[in-house]
Amino acid sequence: MKKKVTAQSCLKGALWYLVVGALSILFVLPFIWMVSTAFKTGPQCVDYPPTFIPRPFTLRSFTEVFSISPMLTYIKNSVVIVGLNILGTLVSCSLVAYGFSRFHCREKNIWFTILLSTMMIPGFTLLIPQFSMYTKLGWVNTILPLVVPTFLATNAFSVFILRQFFMSFPGELDEAARLDGCSYLGVFVRILLPNSKTVMFVVALFCFVGTWNDFFGPLIYLNDMEKYTLAVGLVMLKASQGSTLDMGPMMAGALLAVIPTFLLYLTCQRYFVQGVVTSGLKG
Incomplete structure (x- = not known):
């Protein structure tokens, strides 16, 4: 048997x-x-x-791909937008997560639930009101609609990961720092952030991948070719190629777009896994 x-x-x-x-x-x-x-x-x-x-x-x-299209401009635009998105996400989401993990009030859980529920709202349903708002602000055909929201902690998933990680720190550390005269912001900057490099790196990785591969946002808000990101530039390259059977330049451009994310997954896979594990910590 x-x-x-x-x-x-x-x-x-x-x-x-x-x-x-x-x-x-x-x-x-x-x-x-x-x-x-x-x-x-x-x-x-x-x-x-x-x-x-x-x-x-x-x-x-x-x-050929560099001669028939401004690929360097597309790459530069993508790098700028990705860099600003990572900066905005890390700064704003970490501050909001710190507030949810350390400050106590009666409505805190309600607000946190509302924040998480925004992840269930399809982005397409917000497209028309957002585009109307950005048009009135004069932000269309600039990178502002693609960058400014990240400085307002609009990434609920990043807030969730950071909040779960911050809650794993014992409150006694905060109390000891407060007794030594440290402010709430000082506790955040001097104690939590130096010990949160791994989770901050995880958030930055997720932000990089999402922003680098974003096609719909730049397509909607950017009109001039010199402002296109690499994702939109590849589609414009395909359109300029027409019905040609020579896919070499198109595949070369696609390979340039894939290499950064491929290298990230290859070298930082354990951080992506840790991001999933961190999000599952008990709150």
């Missing part, structure tokens, strides 16, 4: 690994195709049957 159970469990394990392996190949195949096409010559991009290994290996797609 024991041998039968062992054989059955081994069979289940083998089938499980087979299914996971097949799904992994299915999901990674488009990425491999993108990388392969980015380094092919023009005729190789339209070869049939297609090949995965470029022969010869060439960088002509990268040269």
